[in-house]
Amino acid sequence: MDNGAYFIGDLRHARHFSRVVRLCLYFCVEPVFIASRKPWMNGTIKDFNAEFEEKLWAREHFLDLEHLRREAKTFLKRHSNRQDWKYRNGNRRSIRHRKIPVDFAIDGNHLPITEGKVHLRREVKEDGTINVLNEEFVVNKSLAYEYVWATIHTKQEQLMIYYRGQKAEKARPIKIHEYKIDENVKEFEEKL
Numbered sequence: 001m002d003n004g005a006y007f008i009g010d011l012r013h014a015r016h017f018s019r020v021v022r023l024c025l026y027f028c029v030e031p032v033f034i035a036s037r038k039p040w041m042n043g044t045i046k047d048f049n050a051e052f053e054e055k056l057w058a059r060e061h062f063l064d065l066e067h068l069r070r071e072a073k074t075f076l077k078r079h080s081n082r083q084d085w086k087y088r089n090g091n092r093r094s095i096r097h098r099k100i101p102v103d104f105a106i107d108g109n110h111l112p113i114t115e116g117k118v119h120l121r122r123e124v125k126e127d128g129t130i131n132v133l134n135e136e137f138v139v140n141k142s143l144a145y146e147y148v149w150a151t152i153h154t155k156q157e158q159l160m161i162y163y164r165g166q167k168a169e170k171a172r173p174i175k176i177h178e179y180k181i182d183e184n185v186k187e188f189e190e191k192l
Contacts, residue, residue: 112185114186155185157179
């Protein structure tokens, strides 16, 4: 996701989790945010949004919400069929599929923070820090202008920062910060 306030959270207060992040954690989904002000890092969704705009939103005059839902469903089916070639060689049956029940209801204004992980791609500033939810964390001055992967572990109340050098096969943890959350973190419960 990108770093819009509606996705990531409050743009002023530190450690504020948005309703989108809370909902993801509630369903055991780990949200991933691209680096701030780097929209090209999210090219796939930018391409999808452009296609949605061109082939549906700009062409159709919707009579009501139900009309929009029907047309969007048709668009998504056609879009998915065009994307299917990417998955032909993969074993999609091994992927666990879950659906939200039709009668599911939740109070979007009172979602708890559930145990889980929130991932953020961040560029290290010249002073060796990164910004995570409106708060600066020290990484290392030697990594200025490099990208790191920051993961908030809500259950452990930690922020782990990972870095992968150009020749490294995988990222390695380089810094761990305490990340206290000002509300009780709920245990994950299977909801579906």
